[in-house]
Amino acid sequence: MASPVRIQTDGSVLQLPRSATSFVESSLAFLKQEDNVVQTSEMIDHKPRLDGSDRGHPGLYLSCFDMLFTEDATWLVRVSDSSTAVGTGPRLEPCQEPEQCPVIDSPGLGSSPLSPTLEEQVEERSLEQVQSLVVGEVLKDIETACKLLNITPDPMEWNCGNVQKWLLWTEHLYRLPQVGKAFQDLDGKDLCSMSEEDFRQRSPQCSETLHAHLDIWKSAAWMKERGSVGETRIRETEELWSEADSSCSGQPIHLWQFLRELLLKPHSYGRCIRWLNKEKGIFKIEDSAHVARLWGLRKNRPAMNYDKLSRSIRQYYKKGIIRKPDVSQRLVYQFVHPV
DNA sequence: TAGTAGGATAATA
DNA sequence: TATTATCCTACTA
Numbered sequence: 001m002a003s004p005v006r007i008q009t010d011g012s013v014l015q016l017p018r019s020a021t022s023f024v025e026s027s028l029a030f031l032k033q034e035d036n037v038v039q040t041s042e043m044i045d046h047k048p049r050l051d052g053s054d055r056g057h058p059g060l061y062l063s064c065f066d067m068l069f070t071e072d073a074t075w076l077v078r079v080s081d082s083s084t085a086v087g088t089g090p091r092l093e094p095c096q097e098p099e100q101c102p103v104i105d106s107p108g109l110g111s112s113p114l115s116p117t118l119e120e121q122v123e124e125r126s127l128e129q130v131q132s133l134v135v136g137e138v139l140k141d142i143e144t145a146c147k148l149l150n151i152t153p154d155p156m157e158w159n160c161g162n163v164q165k166w167l168l169w170t171e172h173l174y175r176l177p178q179v180g181k182a183f184q185d186l187d188g189k190d191l192c193s194m195s196e197e198d199f200r201q202r203s204p205q206c207s208e209t210l211h212a213h214l215d216i217w218k219s220a221a222w223m224k225e226r227g228s229v230g231e232t233r234i235r236e237t238e239e240l241w242s243e244a245d246s247s248c249s250g251q252p253i254h255l256w257q258f259l260r261e262l263l264l265k266p267h268s269y270g271r272c273i274r275w276l277n278k279e280k281g282i283f284k285i286e287d288s289a290h291v292a293r294l295w296g297l298r299k300n301r302p303a304m305n306y307d308k309l310s311r312s313i314r315q316y317y318k319k320g321i322i323r324k325p326d327v328s329q330r331l332v333y334q335f336v337h338p339v
Numbered sequence: 340t341a342g343t344a345g346g347a348t349a350a351t352a
Numbered sequence: 353t354a355t356t357a358t359c360c361t362a363c364t365a
Contacts, residue, residue, distance in 0.1 A: 252352065255356075301357070312356060314344065330342055330365080
C-alpha cells in the first residue's frame with residue numbers, strides 16, 4: 001500500500017489519507033504538467049462552500065464510479081484490504097428481512113427475493129461494506145481535487161475558469177484529448193444543465209466520460225448538502241450505498257415491495273417517503289424525484305422518473321395492491337392490504 | 340408546473 | 353406471460 005502524501009507549504013502541512021495517495025500523486029503530476037495556477041496555500045485555506053441554493057438531486061449511478069478508477073486496477077484490492085485489516089467499515093450485523101405483504105400472492109415471492117439465506121445475507125453485507133468504503137474514497141478524492149484545483153465541490157457554483165480547471169483535470173485523469181475550447185463559454189450552471197447529448201455535440205469523443213464524471217461530482221455535492229462532514233457524511237454514504245446496493249443483488253423486486261422497504265426504514269428514507277397512517281397503509285412520497293431515482297437504481301433504469309414510477313403505481317389500482325386514499329391528495333397513496 | 344389518470348405498446352425476466 | 357418501462361393525451365390543482 002502506498003504511503004500517505006504530505007504537501008508542505010509556507011509552514012503548513014497538509015497530510016492526506018493513504019487512500020488518496022494515488023489520486024494525489026496523479027494530481028501533482030497534473031499540476032506540474034499543465035502548469036496550473038493553483039497555489040498550495042490556497043489549497044490549504046480553501047474551504048468548500050456548501051451553502052448553495054436548493055436544487056435537484058442528481059442521481060447516484062454506480063456505473064459512474066467505476067470510471068474513477070479505470071487507471072488503477074489495484075484500487076479494489078486496496079479497499080478490500082482496508083475493510084478487513086483496519087476494520088473501520090460498518091459493523092457486520094444480521095440483515096433484517098424485509099416484511100412481505102401477507103395478502104398479495106406474487107410470483108416468485110416465496111423464495112429468494114425477500115428470504116435470502118444467512119450466507120447470502122453475510123455475502124451481501126460484506127459487499128455493502130466494500131461499497132460503502134468505495135463511496136467514501138470517491139468523496140475523499142473529490143475533496144482532494146477541490147483543494148488541488150481550488151474549486152468548490154459543487155459544480156453549480158463554478159465560474160468559467162473553474163469549469164476549465166475541472167475539464168483539464170478530467171482530461172488528465174482519463175487521458176482524454178483536450179476539450180477545454182469546446183466548453184470555454186460555460187460556467188458550472190450551464191455545464192450541469194447539459195444533457196449527455198449536449199456534451200456529445202461539443203465533444204463527440206469524450207462526452208460519455210465527461211458527463212459521467214460530472215454526474216459523480218453532482219452526486220457528491222448533493223450528498224454533502226444533505227449532511228455536513230465527518231460521521232454524518234459516513235452515514236449518508238452508507239445510506240446511499242445501501243440504496244444502491246440493492247441494485248447489485250440481481251433479485252427481482254416489485255415496485256410495491258420496494259416502496260414498502262423504503263417505508264420500513266424511516267431513518268434512512270423518511271425524508272423522501274413516509275407513512276401518514278401506517279395502520280391504514282397510507283403513505284406520502286415527499287420527494288418524488290428521489291424515490292424515482294432510488295427505484296431507477298434498484299432496477300438499473302437510469303432514465304426512471306416519477307412520471308414513469310407513478311404510472312407503475314397506477315397499474316396497481318386494477319390489481320388491488322395500491323390505491324388512492326378516500327381523500328385523494330397529491331403524492332399520497334394507500335396499500336390496499338396494510339400490514 | 341407538477342401531479343393524476345389511463346391507453347397503448349415495447350422491453351424484460 | 354406478468355410486470356414494468358416508456359410514451360402519450362387529457363385533465364386537475
